[in-house]
Amino acid sequence: MFRSAATVDRLITLLGKLPGVGRKSAGRLAFHILKMPIEEATGLADAIREVKEKVGECQVCFNISESSPCYICSDPKRDQSVICVVEEALDVPSIEKVDSFRGLFHVLGGRLSPLDGIGPEDLSIKALLTRVNENDNIKEVIIATNPSVEGEATAVYLSKLIKPMDISVTRIARGIPVGADLEYADVVTLSQALEGRREF
Amino acid sequence: MFVETISLENFRNIQQQTLSLNPRINIFTGINGSGKTNILESIATLCLGRSQRLNSSDSALIQSGREFFRLHGILQRQHRAYELSVACESSSTTRGKKIVLDGQPTRASELFRTFSLVSLSPEDSDIISASPSARRKFLDFHLSQASVNYLSDLSRYARILAQRNSHLRQYQLDSDGTPFDEEFITIGTKITSFRLEFIRYAQSCASEYYRRISSGEALGCYYLPSIVLSSADKKLSINERESILQAKSEPEQLAESFRARLELRREAERHRQTTLVGPHRDDIEITIRDLPARSHGSQGQWRSAAVSLKLAVYDFLKERKEEPPILLLDEIFAELDITRQDALIASFAELGQLVVTTALKAPGSIAENARIFEVVSGQAQVIQ
Numbered sequence: 001m002f003r004s005a006a007t008v009d010r011l012i013t014l015l016g017k018l019p020g021v022g023r024k025s026a027g028r029l030a031f032h033i034l035k036m037p038i039e040e041a042t043g044l045a046d047a048i049r050e051v052k053e054k055v056g057e058c059q060v061c062f063n064i065s066e067s068s069p070c071y072i073c074s075d076p077k078r079d080q081s082v083i084c085v086v087e088e089a090l091d092v093p094s095i096e097k098v099d100s101f102r103g104l105f106h107v108l109g110g111r112l113s114p115l116d117g118i119g120p121e122d123l124s125i126k127a128l129l130t131r132v133n134e135n136d137n138i139k140e141v142i143i144a145t146n147p148s149v150e151g152e153a154t155a156v157y158l159s160k161l162i163k164p165m166d167i168s169v170t171r172i173a174r175g176i177p178v179g180a181d182l183e184y185a186d187v188v189t190l191s192q193a194l195e196g197r198r199e200f
Numbered sequence: 201m202f203v204e205t206i207s208l209e210n211f212r213n214i215q216q217q218t219l220s221l222n223p224r225i226n227i228f229t230g231i232n233g234s235g236k237t238n239i240l241e242s243i244a245t246l247c248l249g250r251s252q253r254l255n256s257s258d259s260a261l262i263q264s265g266r267e268f269f270r271l272h273g274i275l276q277r278q279h280r281a282y283e284l285s286v287a288c289e290s291s292s293t294t295r296g297k298k299i300v301l302d303g304q305p306t307r308a309s310e311l312f313r314t315f316s317l318v319s320l321s322p323e324d325s326d327i328i329s330a331s332p333s334a335r336r337k338f339l340d341f342h343l344s345q346a347s348v349n350y351l352s353d354l355s356r357y358a359r360i361l362a363q364r365n366s367h368l369r370q371y372q373l374d375s376d377g378t379p380f381d382e383e384f385i386t387i388g389t390k391i392t393s394f395r396l397e398f399i400r401y402a403q404s405c406a407s408e409y410y411r412r413i414s415s416g417e418a419l420g421c422y423y424l425p426s427i428v429l430s431s432a433d434k435k436l437s438i439n440e441r442e443s444i445l446q447a448k449s450e451p452e453q454l455a456e457s458f459r460a461r462l463e464l465r466r467e468a469e470r471h472r473q474t475t476l477v478g479p480h481r482d483d484i485e486i487t488i489r490d491l492p493a494r495s496h497g498s499q500g501q502w503r504s505a506a507v508s509l510k511l512a513v514y515d516f517l518k519e520r521k522e523e524p525p526i527l528l529l530d531e532i533f534a535e536l537d538i539t540r541q542d543a544l545i546a547s548f549a550e551l552g553q554l555v556v557t558t559a560l561k562a563p564g565s566i567a568e569n570a571r572i573f574e575v576v577s578g579q580a581q582v583i584q
Binding site for chain 1: 313348349352356359360362363364366367369370371376378379380381382383
């Protein structure tokens with residue numbers, strides 16, 4: 001493919017390790033970086049270093065954060081009675097966009113998947129239980145794991161642990177995305193939406 | 201629905217060929233090994249994105265020494281033409297199948313939803329004589345054409361089962377079961393429920409066909425759903441078994457029974473570290489004159505029984521999809537004696553498109569209005 005200097009080669013190899021980047025795109029990115037003004041390129045390098053040095057996990061909700069507790073956990077205006085449980089930190093900004101949700105979060109750091117060797121002890125489940133147990137304000141736990149086989153199993157697992165604590169456990173609904181026309185929805189999504197229909 | 205034209209490239213022993221088919225009856229004649237069956241297989245692969253020979257892999261369809269196969273064709277369905285192409289490459293970088301329907305890349309499930317096809321071939325005796333997995337494959341391939349939900353449930357079920365088995369290997373199973381059990385029960389019950397619906401239908405339909413083909417013999421077809429029947433139940437008489445099934449045929453009852461069976465087998469699952477209850481362990485029992493066909497039937501009876509089941513599936517699909525599926529008959533006449541042949545042909549009156557192969561002369565009654573092709577080493581030519 002590309003025959004180039006050893007330093008360029010190393011950059012290509014490292015870029016190629018990123019998700020969704022193949023050898024060819026890695027080469028393209030590397031040559032783009034080569035042509036960048038020096039301050040832009042070092043800016044990128046600094047940003048990468050800083051993110052690794054400064055950003056850690058919030059010890060309460062396990063979201064990525066520069067401080068612990070994070071800005072969400074330490075915000076007194078937040079609704080302290082609701083925790084929304086998500087698989088990854090990446091899911092937090094998605095739900096944050098929802099204006100009607102002003103509660104707290106808990107990031108599991110994955111989902112139960114015996115096939116990948118991921119069990120309850122690999123996720124922040126114990127911390128979630130302690131959090132719910134020790135905090136009398138919490139009235140509801142919303143489980144917002146993905147509707148995949150693994151996400152569903154994780155939801156069931158959590159609900160069995162949390163329900164006995166006399167706390168309401170809810171699961172986000174599945175259905176048709178808003179803005180999508182019914183005619184373009186796939187059959188499986190549609191049939192799930194029909195199964196989950198509600199009376200007016 | 202019918203295939204209007206089909207072009208083949210590097211498919212099995214056919215390098216390049218374009219055929220235009222008759223909407224009703226097509227007959228391919230030729231000596232053994234000339235490529236008649238390959239033409240049938242290409243029609244199935246075009247319609248459903250996979251071979252009707254359920255043990256065949258996609259790459260096996262590529263002509264030896266070539267790197268890809270490509271099929272392209274026009275299908276007519278309810279006064280609308282569909283342009284369809286199915287291609288597969290063997291090279292590792294771009295492996296996999298590409299299906300394009302009316303210019304849009306699509307998945308095989310879309311073809312299963314849109315088209316339907318049933319094939320009869322000498323290999324079908326396996327449905328009667330081989331292991332339970334052959335009968336489950338038979339059910340799954342055809343029921344997936346009848347319901348797209350069934351197809352998606354099957355793939356979801358396979359994933360749940362793999363996770364559940366992995367869980368059983370890694371953790372001590374406690375009295376709560378596994379976190380996968382809730383969905384395992386929901387999806388497993390849906391699969392069982394639809395299989396039950398089909399077998400109810402086949403019970404009367406297949407035995408009617410069998411009576412016609414075999415001049416009066418009785419064929420029985422009984423579902424042995426793992427989520428209802430224990431191995432002790434399976435030893436009961438057919439009547440006793442059927443009455444157990446009758447009492448648990450509603451989805452809620454099936455789910456309840458599934459839950460109870462899992463609880464009952466918990467100790468065994470803990471010990472054997474694998475899932476012992478669920479539709480992946482279902483079977484169908486076929487009887488001829490009230491005796492299990494697998495152990496008591498002759499080869500001729502197996503073939504007739506398999507033909508009857510396939511025709512029952514054909515009728516089931518026709519009813520569900522409100523139009524006749526495409527029917528492929530591979531060397532089916534050579535397999536049946538003259539009276540059985542005539543009885544079979546008599547049931548073809550209300551069929552849609554029919555594609556037949558035969559090494560012999562086709563029976564006169566179907567050859568009359570047919571388009572006839574002669575196949576010589578991978579090349580077909582119209583001779584009538």
